[in-house]
Amino acid sequence: MREEFYKTLSSPIWWGTLAIAAIMPFVLSSYYVHILTLALVYVALASSWNIVGGMAGQISLAHSLFIGIGSMFSAALLLKLGINMWLGLVISAVISGILGAVIAWIDFRFQLGHLSFVLITLAFAEMGSIVVEGWDFLGGASGLLLPKDTGNFLAFQFGGGHGAFWMMLGLAAICVLVNVAILNSPLGYYLRTIRDNEKAAQAIGVNILRYKITAMVISAMLASVVGTAYVRYLTFADPYLLISPVITIEIVLFATVGGLGRAYGPALGALLLVPLGEILRGKLGSTLPGLHYFIYGIVVISVILVTPRGLLPLFERLWARWRGPAVAGKS
């Protein structure tokens, strides 16, 4: 592990930001706490997706599958079999990890190109949603309703609003930290070389299959855990939200707008776009239906055009310019 990781762990800025975020529920109205909680869900999801999509450069559209397993399956285990949701979280994460490994293996075995990988993962995602909608055990098309959140921690309950916010804050922080850790460890180097040039990566000793699988398994398990936490927050396990490929598209969008492959990029994207989308909808949704999507779309397109590599690199450039050319040495 490189020093930078320990620096992050002992950084006052990091802990300060977390502390300020943690007191938000006392400052903001429950509406804004809800928006922030939602943003944190997407921070966690976009950050976990980043390990495969950003660092390894594999645009996986299978992540709705992992989120869906984490949410629908753990909810079904609780409601149909009475399995504690903590255990359900672990079981779902293991299943997601195994599925992730299978997908990564298929990609390697059949030497899929970028586009084929996108399509294969999308096919997996579609299969997942068909299975969920057609299988009563998982709630079918009508979904599953979880028992009321009474704050019983042992039953994976966090007491609604504030508790859910803190739980999501912790989870989002863990997902971002995992990103920082990977980028500062050999795995991060291996994934970046694989993304940039598979053949050349192999020629300098990188075992492509092993690290593609590692990345996919970590990413899938994190997404699944976030899925379980998300469904607990929502209370209603809605298949059209949780196992629909649309949720992956949103994640990819946030990660891309924030900065692919960077530890804080996806988090930044989600923290800006989720509140923007929600607030636009809240303010404009009733006056002129559709207008909020229109404005949201224009914002996203503008960002991509102005800074194709995402907002984080843009902010870094602005910061370097502001600090003066003396410290602007690093690319």
Place this chain on the structure above:
Amino acid sequence: MAFLEVSNITRRFGGLVALNAVSFEVEKGEILGIIGPNGAGKTTLFGVISGFIPPSSGNVVYDGESIIGVSPDRLVRRGLMRSFQIVQSFADMTTLDVVTTAALTRRPMREAIDYAAQALLRVGLGGKEHKTPATLSLQDKKLLELAKCIATDPRCILLDEVMAGLTMAETAAPIAIIEELNKQGVTIVMVEHVMPVIMRLAQRMVVINFGEKIAQGTPDEIIKDQRVVDAYFGDHLDA
């Protein structure tokens, strides 16, 4: 038994025979030069030895074991490293990042970064650690290929035209590095078009034409060999 033994390697691409029963041996610690006209099959040969291209038939024995079917990354960990003729680029990584990845084959994270920085310094790329490979000059790109090789602590390296496109003056740096590596006991097999360079470095040479070995010997023997002259200049003008 020789350190690297290539026996009867044949490789077909559809109807095209890129390599036809090529055999040669490389002794530990020597510099072997491979020459041949464009399209003779030299890069395919390197692809086969380094595990990127499976041969249609034949065998390659490295350090006493057959390495047919062994993946390139495992060969690197066993000390068999190759450079590429077409310099491989990494879009979003610095030269230090790329060489660090190479160094990670044998070292933990922190040591790998220091070792990579040393390797860059050794090939003369000190001060360019934070540039991306794409922004380097052709000469520096070739030096980066050498730095990647060095960083993996190889026992045998296959150099595919590391001098191509360089001026005579620019070849001085890579030549010095290759000589130094060889002095440290690294076995070197190099494909090269720049004749003065290979004549000076190689202790023995193998000549390939149309996928077949047509000659081998010391550089002095090779330049006098009529088959080699014919291969390069054509035996008859009507050919």
